[in-house]
Amino acid sequence: DIQMTQSPSTLSASVGDRVTITCRASQNINRWLAWYQQKPGQAPKVLIYKAAVLQSGVPSRFSGSGSGTEFTLNISSLQPDDFATYYCQHCNSFSRMFTFGQGTKLDIK
Amino acid sequence: QVHLVESGGGVVQPGRSLRLSCSGSGFSFSSYEFHWVRQAPGKGLEWVALVAYDGINNEYADSVKGRFSVSRDNSNNAFYLQMNSLRTDDSAVYYCARGGFGGSGSHFDYWGPGTLVSVFS
Numbered sequence: 327d328i329q330m331t332q333s334p335s336t337l338s339a340s341v342g343d344r345v346t347i348t349c350r351a352s353q354n355i356n357r358w359l360a361w362y363q364q365k366p367g368q369a370p371k372v373l374i375y376k377a378a379v380l381q382s383g384v385p386s387r388f389s390g391s392g393s394g395t396e397f398t399l400n401i402s403s404l405q406p407d408d409f410a411t412y413y414c415q416h417c418n419s420f421s422r423m424f425t426f427g428q429g430t431k432l433d434i435k
Numbered sequence: 436q437v438h439l440v441e442s443g444g445g446v447v448q449p450g451r452s453l454r455l456s457c458s459g460s461g462f463s464f465s466s467y468e469f470h471w472v473r474q475a476p477g478k479g480l481e482w483v484a485l486v487a488y489d490g491i492n493n494e495y496a497d498s499v500k501g502r503f504s505v506s507r508d509n510s511n512n513a514f515y516l517q518m519n520s521l522r523t524d525d526s527a528v529y530y531c532a533r534g535g536f537g538g539s540g541s542h543f544d545y546w547g548p549g550t551l552v553s554v555f556s
Contacts (some may be wrong), residue, residue, distance in 0.1 A: 327497075359550075360542035369530055369546035369547075370480065376541065413480055417541040422471070422494045424482035 328352050330416055333428035338435040339404055347399045347430045350415035354394050361390055361399045362413045364429075370413065374399065409434055437461045441531050443507040447476045447521055457531030457547055465509040468534040470543055471516045473527035481531070485508030486514045492506075499525075521554045525531060528552075 329352040336390040339345050349359065357377035362370040372381045374390035377397055386401040401408055443455040457469065471483040485494040486505045493505050499518075507514035518525065528549040534540035 362482075362543075365442070369548055370543075371546070372542055372544055373450040375544075381544070410515055415480075415482075415542060418444050419541070422492070423496070424483060426480040 327380060327423070328416060328418060329357060330414055330425050330427040332412075334386075335428065336428060336433065337433045338399050338433055340435045341404050341406055343404045345401045345404060345432065347412055347414075348430075349363050349392075349397045349399070351395045353399075355416050355418075358417050358419060359390075359392070359397050360415045360417075361388075361416060362422045363410045365410045373412075377390055393409065399431055404432075408432065437533065437556055439531050439533060439545055439547035441529060441550035444529065444552045446553045446555070448515065448556050449521060449523055449554055451521055452517070452519045453521060453552060455529055455531075455550060455552070457514050457516075459512050459514075459533070460505070464512040467537055469507070469514050470515070470532045470534050471505065472524075472532055472543070472546075474530070474531045474549075475524070475527040477546075478527075481527075485534065506545045521552075523554050526552060528555045 333348050350351045359377045361374040364370040373388050377412050378390045389400045411429050411431045413429050416425045438460045441457050443498035466490045469486040470502045473483050484505045487493050490507050502520045514535050530549045531547045533545040
């Protein structure tokens with residue numbers, strides 16, 4: 327099974343900061359990676375899919391990059407609404423099994 | 436406007452069964468695959484099952500294989516998660532989510548608000 331590992335597990339930052347969250351896959355997953363944002367008491371919301379495609383309606387300060395085994399989610403200038411938990415997610419196109427990373431909690435410094 | 440909503444959560448004893456439903460609206464329901472994703476209290480997201488667009492090629496996480504099953508009813512724009520032999524570690528908020536069009540999706544673009552399942556004696 328492919329394992330997804332996010333780092334860091336927690337991240338403290340300030341409004342206006344640029345932040346980067348990393349997701350590593352245990353084997354090559356090409357660009358089959360999505361990123362989600364989840365706020366307490368709410369369902370997750372997709373931000374990025376296929377590693378770098380911005381979901382419609384998501385602010386352009388969010389961007390994704392990477393391929394193979396290492397991926398990053400970047401937020402160019404943190405806004406108050408961005409403090410949340412972020413998850414990466416992979417789909418194995420052969421087995422049709424889906425895997426999430428363990429999450430990165432982004433909180434206010 | 437795409438809308439998904441779960442129902443059927445509740446409190447159940449270990450070893451018992453529960454059936455969750457998810458109703459969809461605002462899109463061509465029969466053309467999409469769907470998923471169940473759960474989140475134990477204070478924990479991360481765990482994918483549970485894929486409801487294939489053909490209703491046949493479903494897939495399950497190892498943690499629920501043999502105990503949970505999924506089905507869909509396109510005539511009622513609904514799909515289901517049948518949970519048998521429930522264990523305390525199945526306690527979680529269960530989300531339904533929309534996957535890809537025509538069986539090729541890689542992510543979940545719309546989610547329901549979730550329904551809580553609590554398994555304890």
